[in-house]
């Protein structure tokens with residue numbers, strides 16, 4: 229029921245009467261009030277401190293006894309000098325904080341934000357992993373469940389989706405995004421926004437999404453987090469910006485500014501980005517929050533001299549909310565007095581923040597999301613865990629399966645070796661927010677219960693995740709380190725492997741080796757684990773390598789020597805059962821890579837949609853674009869992934885070969901499952917514009933679809949492409965369709981494709 233009718237009358241009494249708007253209104257039944265009238269009227273009653281308070285976001289903290297809030301923040305909430313809190317959740321705790329806000333003069337409800345990145349309590353695969361499902365319905369489903377659980381836990385707002393295109397696996401935050409491609413990235417961005425926000429933000433089960441990090445955060449020079457970004461406008465508009473735009477077009481309620489600079493101006497002071505592009509061109513109506521202290525950090529960037537100037541630059545650029553920096557609340561009052569910022573701009577920012585609170589229904593009931601009973605019912609329910617397992621299965625990518633080592637038979641002696649066999653800590657991955665890793669289900673337990681009575685399961689840890697003591701300290705993983713000598717761990721592993729029929733090795737990165745501030749210059753499996761792998765390999769037993777990691781790894785040695793490799797990322801709460809199902813063939817792997825896996829870190833950044841160059845690769849010609857020591861191609865290309873069956877692609881045809889602008893291009897192909905197991909296959913369509921006024925990539929993904937094809941069955945797959953999808957930003961930054969010759973490719977990944985030419989005629 230909408231109770232908004234009470235609001236205007238309440239407003240008049242606000243200063244006098246401390247009773248909450250919701251309490252006052254709950255029994256009345258008058259006509260709904262106009263949102264704009266309400267918010268403008270509220271703004272007209274606000275002091276400058278109260279206005280800046282609505283533009284201020286502070287963190288809550290966690291102590292050993294539970295969540296706590298700093299005393300000065302408490303005072304600020306009660307004085308109306310802080311309107312938004314993040315890192316606070318649970319109905320009881322958010323209620324307590326909301327009570328403080330209800331003691332403020334205008335009783336404007338607090339907004340509670342949090343990084344609900346891949347699930348709230350039920351943890352789904354890390355976003356990079358989930359993107360490998362190439363399934364936007366699943367992406368939407370996990371966001372919907374995340375919103376359901378987060379909202380039941382007192383939250384209103386998630387700092388997700390992270391849609392930064394990433395082409396350099398040294399950057400640890402590739403784990404948080406959907407990989408290297410703008411078309412796939414945009415589709416997932418839309419699905420995520422839809423999943424979080426639903427169709428009605430007033431529903432208790434939806435939350436505000438926040439598309440981040442606007443913009444280009446995924447392209448730091450040399451893959452080093454927070455580093456400078458330097459990019460051509462064409463690359464920006466053709467490749468990096470589309471997913472942010474897609475999320476905004478899907479209705480994302482908020483945007484987070486990125487830490488990096490764009491064209492020499494940090495995003496947080498970038499008026500061209502935040503006002504001209506985002507608001508004027510793209511029509512974004514929501515609010516923009518900074519990333520953590522990014523206003524203050526501009527002093528280090530060197531585009532402003534001090535916090536005061538930083539605050540002025542941010543507000544004037546179009547930034548609405550200051551995350552944790554306290555710059556707005558400290559400096560904008562004097563900036564206003566000096567006429568360096570305008571009251572109209574402050575009011576516009578306040579309006580946008582209050583609008584979000586209105587849309588959530590918080591003015592009607594500030595405690596709408598503080599329902600203990602809902603939390604008990606909705607969080608980690610059986611259905612949520614089931615969906616988490618389904619998504620985990622869909623996210624795995626089978627990279628190699630020599631002689632069909634996989635799936636394993638549940639018989640004989642199976643040795644499980646590696647630091648990720650019994651591990652729970654790392655399974656839920658980085659940015660797992662409120663997720664509790666002790667509730668994650670590991671591989672060991674799942675395999676033991678799956679094979680009970682049929683196979684002998686032995687176990688050895690074999691190695692720690694790393695022996696690098698500096699890294700151990702940096703990642704704070706001391707308590708998960710086996711204190712025995714590495715030689716002792718290795719000896720034990722060799723002993724059990726020697727008696728095994730097959731060895732399953734679970735190796736990889738710890739969760740802290742990817743994510744924020746976790747760039748790596750060496751992107752291999754940590755060397756002590758490789759030593760273990762090599763020692764076991766020397767025994768000559770069949771080996772299945774299960775990988776846990778948050779980025780593409782360089783796996784050249786592993787690919788050459790190991791029989792089967794299954795990429796499992798960090799799959800979340802249901803990791804163990806999901807991996808176990810794929811391991812024993814109870815489920816068929818169907819994931820495909822959304823980031824290219826390099827042969828060596830020396831190749832990065834590496835991506836399929838590269839340019840041809842004037843001297844394309846030719847192994848027999850010295851002066852062509854190549855390395856002396858390795859091929860140009862990745863080890864595993866974008867779109868690649870195997871299943872426990874094979875698919876044959878044939879008869880690629882088009883409805884015709886010459887098209888005019890606005891005509892649909894329909895491509896058709898037959899895909900046959902020629903193996904003996906039913907499976908999903910993701911069919912991909914790429915286009916190459918052969919001659920353009922600007923150079924064009926050798927291939928660009930335009931369409932994809934995932935199909936269930938039974939053993940022996942053949943399916944005809946159709947995609948219709950509009951000529952709009954062939955447009956690009958040219959050197960003058962015009963969005964154009966250029967007539968001429970094209971090639972259309974369809975196939976199982978960005979390399980294994982069939983091709984057919986077509987032409988776009990000039991009239």
Ligand code: BGC
Nearest residue numbers: 343387440441484519520744
């Ligand atoms: C990260 C953001 C995150 C924010 C709030 C920052 O350090 O860059 O992605 O949303 O913290 O936790």
